[in-house]
Amino acid sequence: MEQRVSVITLGVRDVTRAVAFYRALGWEPQQDEHDDVFFFSAGGMVFALWGRAQLAEDSCVSDEGGWGGVTLAHNVRSPAEVDAVLEQARAAGARIGREPAATFWGGYSAVFVDPDGHPWEVAHNPGWELGQDGAVRL
């Protein structure tokens, strides 16, 4: 199995609301013939939004409704960019988990939680360089 992830799908309770939230952050899904799943091109991978019940069934798991041990991060090029993305998330209606602050690992980050409870850390890590396209290579 090659060392890469192709798709991250977030299960959501209201796909229309979820798409509106990510659009408010500046993201835009691809047009698709299936109107119940929304695909966003995200560098060399795909970010998708789909009904949580359908995703649970398709993923062969039972769903008790809480957080499930997955957190996404969006790394940026400066502490100021962490602040700016957090304000954008706040304006889009996200719950703010942590306001921007220095972290124990020597960076600067904040957490917002999307309308379906999926947390995103927005981080500046001075030890990780981002490519022109935003790619992180360790």
Added chain:
Amino acid sequence: MEQRVSVITLGVRDVTRAVAFYRALGWEPQQDEHDDVFFFSAGGMVFALWGRAQLAEDSCVSDEGGWGGVTLAHNVRSPAEVDAVLEQARAAGARIGREPAATFWGGYSAVFVDPDGHPWEVAHNPGWELGQDGAVRL
């Protein structure tokens, strides 16, 4: 906020067991000065394994212990490669959610679930081309 994901962190109950599982799939973490979190370079992003309690606290969410509405996918270049990856996951001790089969969207896929309950779809989608490096661009 740029349209990309930098890190996917899976919260796990036993980091040593989780690292052994992903190693059995052929993945290899980076050496790091922090020995409680393991980072895997995965194309232009990072896949990480960390203790679930620590991740929940850092992500500002409460954890009731189930699946939380996130599924990862690993896309491959042929149906035969789906079969091969699934056998590798079975040998590594994964629970098999679905055996390889044709899908409703015209592809061929299977699902395995890692030792911490995180599902992975292994898929061949004839409508999505993979780059030489495995990148998917819609």
